[in-house]
Amino acid sequence: MKKSYRKWLIIASSLLCLSLLLFLIYSIQTQKEKKVVHMVYIPKLIDETNDFWTALIEGANMAAKDYDIDLVIDGGSNETDYEDQNRRIQKAIDSKADVIAVSPISYTNSTEMVKKVKESGIKLIFVDSGVDEDVADALIATDNFAAGMKMGKFMQQSLNEDSQIAIVSHVKDASTAIDRERGLRAGIGPYEDQIVEVVYCDSNYQKAYRLTKELLEKYPDLDYIAGLNEYSAVGAARAVDEIQGGASQRVKVIGFDNSLEQIKFLEKGVFQAIVVQKSFNMGYLAVETALKVLKGEKVPPVIDSGSELITKDNMYTEQNQKLLFPFFDK
Incomplete structure (x- = not known):
């Protein structure tokens, strides 16, 4: 009787240990799967008086919310100050972000710094503008x-x-x-x-x-x-x-x-x-594309977010009203 009891106790203990081990493995795997993506976006500037950048950043923030991404927006106040932007890019590299999105201020003077992003093993997305070398994983911009x-x-x-x-x-x-x-x-x-x-x-x-x-x-x-x-x-x-x-x-x-x-x-x-x-669309696509790149999915090297020419004669069509007033269409 004692031997039988001891045998079942050992079996029960083993099953309990196995269950705990499996639970631990599952928890670790789940945590890996739920790892929050850390993304930094560095626009040319942050200016609440400028509707283009305001809408673009709003689009990026909405995508980050939809995809549960930790998005940090870090932009200066001067669209000509590439040196300040380069310092912000270095700061993003030092933060060990998973992906960095940049709207390069200078076609030539931003190149060496964005190359450092890739050299650091960090995914790189260009938004709105690029540089004179093909270094980004993707460019999302108006053609x-x-x-x-x-x-x-x-x-x-x-x-x-x-x-x-x-x-x-x-x-x-x-x-x-x-x-x-x-x-x-x-x-x-x-x-x-x-x-x-x-x-x-x-x-x-x-x-x-x-x-x-x-x-x-x-x-x-x-x-x-x-x-x-x-x-x-x-x-x-x-x-x-x-x-x-x-x-x-x-x-x-x-x-x-x-x-x-x-x-x-x-x-x-x-x-x-x-x-x-389509600036809101551009910002949303930037974050969405960044996530795809991180997952190893194949994305087009250049994604055209689109543009339309609108006149006084056609500005009141339903489609053009949505473009002119994107925030009122939500």
């Missing part, structure tokens, strides 16, 4: 050449052999500025030589406004001004509206992005058209 081409082709309809054109761009060494200008030039085709000047506002509303006023004084016969991002487009529109006012203005303006102020200028007739980027 800026194609978007610039849309702008140029629209402008061409109103141009003639006597037209004078000026471009108010944003940051000289930014890939977005480079590609949009290239696309615009291709779009206006035979009128490219009639671009009288290109100026850079360094993504500053007031500087874009001042530069546009100077252009209007310098070129009294100026016909068309193209603003290549929200800052440059808004500044240009403010200057033209102030000097000429009303819908009868002679100088035409076309711009990028869709802040509420830009939409009002479009309704008023100051803007002939605006090229709207």
Whole structure:
């Protein structure tokens, strides 16, 4: 009887130990599967007055919530300060993030630092812009050449052999500025030589406004001004509206992005058209793609988040209203 009891006690103890071991293994495996992904996103800047960056960051935050990702947004306040951004990239590397997403400020001066991300064994995603070397695991951005081409082709309809054109761009060494200008030039085709000047506002509303006023004084016969991002487009529109006012203005303006102020200028007739980027979509796709890369899934090297050219005539369609007011569609 005692031997039988001892035998069953040993069996029970063994089963208990085995159960505990299996439970421990399961718990460890579950913890591994539930490991929270640590992601850092470094935009060109954080500016609550800029609807493009606000919407992009909102999209990234929503994706992080949907996929249970620990997302840290770490951006500066100056879209031209690549040195500050490089320091933030180094800080993200030191934090041992699983994946780092960057919107490089400089096409050339950001390259060496983003290469360090890859050298550290960290996955790298570019958002909105890139650098002069193919180093990222994926780029999520507007096809800026194609978007610039849309702008140029629209402008061409109103141009003639006597037209004078000026471009108010944003940051000289930014890939977005480079590609949009290239696309615009291709779009206006035979009128490219009639671009009288290109100026850079360094993504500053007031500087874009001042530069546009100077252009209007310098070129009294100026016909068309193209603003290549929200800052440059808004500044240009403010200057033209102030000097000429009303819908009868002679100088035409076309711009990028869709802040509420830009939409009002479009309704008023100051803007002939605006090229709207899908910035919320861009931010969401950036986080979603980062997670796929971490899981080892194959992703396209370049993902076009899309853009549409919107005029006063088509701005009230249901689809374009969703693009112009993305937050009201949730």
